Amino acid sequence: DAxxxxxxxxxxxxxxxPVTLRCHQTENHRYMYWYxxxxxxGLRLIxxxxxxxxxxxxxxxxxxxxxxxxxxxxxLTLESATSSQTSxxxxxxxxxxxxxxxxxxxxxxxFGPGTRLTVL
Amino acid sequence: EDQVTQSPEALRLxxxxxxxxxxxxxxxGLRGLFWYxxxxxxGPEFLxTLYSAGEEKEKERLKATLTKKESFLHITxxxxxxxxxxxxxxxxxxxxKLTFGTGTQLKVEL
Numbered sequence: 664d665a666x667x668x669x670x671x672x673x674x675x676x677x678x679x680x681p682v683t684l685r686c687h688q689t690e691n692h693r694y695m696y697w698y699x700x701x702x703x704x705g706l707r708l709i710x711x712x713x714x715x716x717x718x719x720x721x722x723x724x725x726x727x728x729x730x731x732x733x734x735x736x737x738x739l740t741l742e743s744a745t746s747s748q749t750s751x752x753x754x755x756x757x758x759x760x761x762x763x764x765x766x767x768x769x770x771x772x773x774f775g776p777g778t779r780l781t782v783l
Numbered sequence: 784e785d786q787v788t789q790s791p792e793a794l795r796l797x798x799x800x801x802x803x804x805x806x807x808x809x810x811x812g813l814r815g816l817f818w819y820x821x822x823x824x825x826g827p828e829f830l831x832t833l834y835s836a837g838e839e840k841e842k843e844r845l846k847a848t849l850t851k852k853e854s855f856l857h858i859t860x861x862x863x864x865x866x867x868x869x870x871x872x873x874x875x876x877x878x879x880k881l882t883f884g885t886g887t888q889l890k891v892e893l
Binding site: 667694696703704705706707708711713721753755757759770771772773774775776777 | 814815817819824825826827828829832870872874879880881883884885886
């Protein structure tokens, strides 16, 4: 999994409680992402980071916040969990570089193993 | 808004029976198209990146191709271990974000 770990791997929590998921990478990649995966929706971007303390919203950011105080760690927080946030959460990392004679920048994202979150 | 549609949703093949998965896209300014494989309970595993129409990439029994409107993932003489969900994603504009399709679930039987 390209040096990416996620913790916890499984969590069951109750509606209204705060939850924090952690993504840790050992690749020193600049970019980190949080996705959720639900049946029928595919992978949807929640938030992403383009450097320490630099973050931005994705497609489904409502109800989520993120923080990145170190290159290697990206935290996803559900301030007050709801049943609609029951999902599998994936972290991804990427780096950007431009090939000398190529079409532009490369952006392969490499994914962690996922966290299955159940909100009762 | 960028849209990515994968078909079929599910595909059952006999071992050795070649086929193709389709990823059609409607985007403004494609910068890259990505294929991933995902096994149950695991994160997506990167397979290929394609950048321009006419480009092809190969890896073992898999070959990915790209046109201006769609990409195909051709599977030649598949084996049961090729069973997985195959995801397609596009990168557009100046951002580093990907838009994913919902995947094709492939099952290869003996």
